[in-house]
Amino acid sequence: MAVAASLANSTAPGAAATERKPARFALARRTVLTPVLLSLLLLAIALITVMTGSRPFNQTVIDVFVRVILVVGLYIFIGNSGVLSFGHIGFTCLGAYAAAWLTINPMMKRGSLPGLPEWLLATRLPYWQSAVLAALFAALAALIFGRVLMRLSGIAASIATFAMLAMINTIYSNWESVTGATSSVVGIPIVRVIWPYLIGAVVAIFIAWAHAISRSGLALRAARDEPTAAAASGVDIPRERLVAFVVSGAVMGLGGALMAHSIGVVTPDTFYLGLTFITLSMLVVGGMGSLSGGVLGVVLLSALIQALRWLEAGVSLGESTFALPKGVQEIALGVIMIVILALRPSGLMGNRELTLPRSSRNK
Amino acid sequence: MLQILFDALSLGSLYALGALGIALIFGVMRLVNFAHGDVIAFCVFALLWPSTDAMAIVFAGQLPWYLLVPFVLLCGAGLSVLCEIVVFRRFRQANPATMMIASFALGFVIRYFLLMLFSSRPKSISLLPELSQPVEILGARLPLLQLITIVTTMVILIGLTLFLRQTRFGLEMRAAAENFSMARMLGVRANRVIIGAFALSGALAAAIALIFGAQTGTLDIQMGASIMLMAFIATVIGGLGSLGGAVLAGFLLGAASVIMQVMLPIDARPFRDAFVYGAVILVLLFRPQGLIAARGTKERV
Numbered sequence: 078m079a080v081a082a083s084l085a086n087s088t089a090p091g092a093a094a095t096e097r098k099p100a101r102f103a104l105a106r107r108t109v110l111t112p113v114l115l116s117l118l119l120l121a122i123a124l125i126t127v128m129t130g131s132r133p134f135n136q137t138v139i140d141v142f143v144r145v146i147l148v149v150g151l152y153i154f155i156g157n158s159g160v161l162s163f164g165h166i167g168f169t170c171l172g173a174y175a176a177a178w179l180t181i182n183p184m185m186k187r188g189s190l191p192g193l194p195e196w197l198l199a200t201r202l203p204y205w206q207s208a209v210l211a212a213l214f215a216a217l218a219a220l221i222f223g224r225v226l227m228r229l230s231g232i233a234a235s236i237a238t239f240a241m242l243a244m245i246n247t248i249y250s251n252w253e254s255v256t257g258a259t260s261s262v263v264g265i266p267i268v269r270v271i272w273p274y275l276i277g278a279v280v281a282i283f284i285a286w287a288h289a290i291s292r293s294g295l296a297l298r299a300a301r302d303e304p305t306a307a308a309a310s311g312v313d314i315p316r317e318r319l320v321a322f323v324v325s326g327a328v329m330g331l332g333g334a335l336m337a338h339s340i341g342v343v344t345p346d347t348f349y350l351g352l353t354f355i356t357l358s359m360l361v362v363g364g365m366g367s368l369s370g371g372v373l374g375v376v377l378l379s380a381l382i383q384a385l386r387w388l389e390a391g392v393s394l395g396e397s398t399f400a401l402p403k404g405v406q407e408i409a410l411g412v413i414m415i416v417i418l419a420l421r422p423s424g425l426m427g428n429r430e431l432t433l434p435r436s437s438r439n440k
Numbered sequence: 441m442l443q444i445l446f447d448a449l450s451l452g453s454l455y456a457l458g459a460l461g462i463a464l465i466f467g468v469m470r471l472v473n474f475a476h477g478d479v480i481a482f483c484v485f486a487l488l489w490p491s492t493d494a495m496a497i498v499f500a501g502q503l504p505w506y507l508l509v510p511f512v513l514l515c516g517a518g519l520s521v522l523c524e525i526v527v528f529r530r531f532r533q534a535n536p537a538t539m540m541i542a543s544f545a546l547g548f549v550i551r552y553f554l555l556m557l558f559s560s561r562p563k564s565i566s567l568l569p570e571l572s573q574p575v576e577i578l579g580a581r582l583p584l585l586q587l588i589t590i591v592t593t594m595v596i597l598i599g600l601t602l603f604l605r606q607t608r609f610g611l612e613m614r615a616a617a618e619n620f621s622m623a624r625m626l627g628v629r630a631n632r633v634i635i636g637a638f639a640l641s642g643a644l645a646a647a648i649a650l651i652f653g654a655q656t657g658t659l660d661i662q663m664g665a666s667i668m669l670m671a672f673i674a675t676v677i678g679g680l681g682s683l684g685g686a687v688l689a690g691f692l693l694g695a696a697s698v699i700m701q702v703m704l705p706i707d708a709r710p711f712r713d714a715f716v717y718g719a720v721i722l723v724l725l726f727r728p729q730g731l732i733a734a735r736g737t738k739e740r741v
Contacts, residue, residue, distance in 0.1 A: 161536075161537050161540070225721065225725065226721070228725065229724055229725065229728050230728070231728075232472070232536075232676060232680055233676060233724045233728040233729070233730075236672070236673060236676040236677075236720070236724065237720070237721050237724045237725075239669075239672075239673070240673065240717035240718070240720045240721050240724075241717070241721065243669070243713065243714075243717045244713075244714045244717045244718060247710075247711060247712075247713040247714040247717070248711060248714050251710035251711055350665070354544050354548075357541060357544075358541050358544065358545065361537060361538060361541040362541075365537060402556070404552045404553075404555050404556035405556070407548060407549075407551075407552035407555075408548075408549050408552045408553060408556070410545075410548070411545040411546065411548040411549035411552070412545075412549060414541070414542070414545040415527055415542050415545050415546060415549075418531070418534070418538050418541065418542045418545070419527075419530040419531065419542070422531070422533070422534035422535065422538045423535070423538070424538075
């Protein structure tokens with residue numbers, strides 16, 4: 078890759094202060110390369126997929142894009158605020174069910190989810206409209222929960238978000254008439270084309286970037302690095318956290334809606350601890366404090382999972398077939414994650430972002 | 441009424457033991473150990489001979505209880521110490537999020553290791569069947585097991601308190617929990633204390649495994665997870681790093697679950713856990729530092 082990771086740590090507290098009168102959009106121009114490069118990376122993956130034309134591979138890449146959306150959503154809150162949240166998959170759950178409510182054929186809905194209000198039973202929207210509404214719904218939920226939760230900090234906040242996830246899960250697995258309880262909600266139109274997912278992922282990346290360089294994002298990162306100093310300089314920490322929480326909630330909801338359309342079935346347990354931990358692992362392995370880290374973490378870990386699955390299915394080398402025994406895939410994944418974290422405790426990217434080398438930019 | 445009290449106490453006992461196991465390690469290492477639930481599962485499956493058949497081949501479970509109990513406790517302690525030496529030792533300097541994810545990855549490895557050996561089907565086992573007979577106390581019929589659970593927990597808690605208060609090792613451990621770097625400067629050997637904490641926490645996990653296995657009679661790879669979650673929450677509500685707080689919060693959570701089960705209207709009962717978690721958020725809002733704040737965890741500027 079001609080792309081080199083160079084230090085573009087926009088968290089530097091002096092970013093705004095050193096240039097007395099920064100030109101308009103100076104910060105945006107200086108950092109816009111990162112989301113562009115990441116989007117190009119995803120575009121390249123999508124193009125390769127379309128060219129190979131293999132159905133299972135297509136589905137795998139769709140999964141990767143959905144996870145990119147989710148991990149970017151996590152990054153918006155966790156990366157910028159430094160507060161580990163276990164609850165964001167709850168918003169994904171809300172988004173996925175909202176998409177299900179809005180897109181399932183009204184005839185089927187009347188049978189399987191009779192508890193929905195009449196106007197919702199009668200609606201049927203195309204998937205992209207439902208995805209936008211699902212994101213708004215999740216953002217609203219994030220606003221309500223966030224008003225309460227953002228007053229906490231540190232590990233208490235982590236646990237409170239976790240309790241929120243468990244609450245959402247309990248409600249969705251028991252509210253028979255509205256969510257179909259633990260049985261799966263079927264009949265969500267499945268979208269098998271790769272482009273909507275690519276667009277979703279790119280939109281998520283740009284939202285994350287725009288939030289990170291906004292006034293609120295910069296203030297939040299200042300509060301992450303030096304809470305006392307930031308508070309003393311007039312940063313309203315709970316408020317900035319709430320902004321990030323709502324933005325990330327919206328992105329998680331979008332991811333949930335697209336995820337629902339990619340598999341066509343939703344159950345509450347799809348959106349619980351398993352997904353929480355796999356997305357968090359991707360973020361932490363890639364590097365919690367960096368957008369590039371999140372995206373690369375998804376791509377790398379997904380590639381690794383896929384390679385291990387492939388080995389498990391068996392690879393023929395010459396005459397002999399080589400296959401890993403069942404279960405080795407997960408064990409190897411765990412071991413590799415531990416090794417990566419032991420070698421690079423702050424993730425693969427650390428706090429850096431992906432940009433071109435500094436010299437080439439000044440040409 | 442008495443029935444409710446005993447239900448609450450025995451459920452609370454499990455949560456309290458779990459919370460204690462997590463709090464012990466958090467105290468010395470600032471590590472939230474997500475692998476704890478999988479250590480519990482491992483201890484349960486240590487009773488069986490590895491096989492993927494649906495029928496459980498009981499191996500250690502056949503031992504008489506005076507051999508069985510030490511065997512399982514040793515298993516738990518051994519596995520826990522092994523985790524420390526192989527994995528967590530490399531993460532002493534890492535930030536809490538990294539450690540948390542590493543512990544989660546480790547738990548993942550243990551779980552799938554078990555899955556490879558035993559398959560994911562739940563297995564039934566009658567562990568110490570003589571304990572399930574009911575006994576009558578003050579007009580309430582209680583399973584003997586419930587009584588034993590409560591008594592065992594009390595004994596463990598008292599024993600642990602004595603150990604921490606009366607022995608030199610306990611003193612070192614408490615000192616390390618309060619201020620680790622200061623304790624090291626005063627001559628407490630870090631590795632010894634940390635390994636001791638892991639061994640104790642593993643043994644506690646084994647105790648939970650025994651009690652839970654005997655109560656439910658089924659062994660499931662996922663069984664550690666549900667207790668671990670509650671225990672984890674109890675640790676935080678109790679005040680991270682505070683052992684007394686962890687135990688107290690464990691019992692409170694058990695009591696809250698049982699009381700809500702009885703008090704809530706029938707329609708709302710399936711949502712019981714949502715109410716419990718809501719209560720957790722409320723407690724955290726009013727006391728973010730936990731019910732009993734541990735000394736030395738307050739951030740200084």
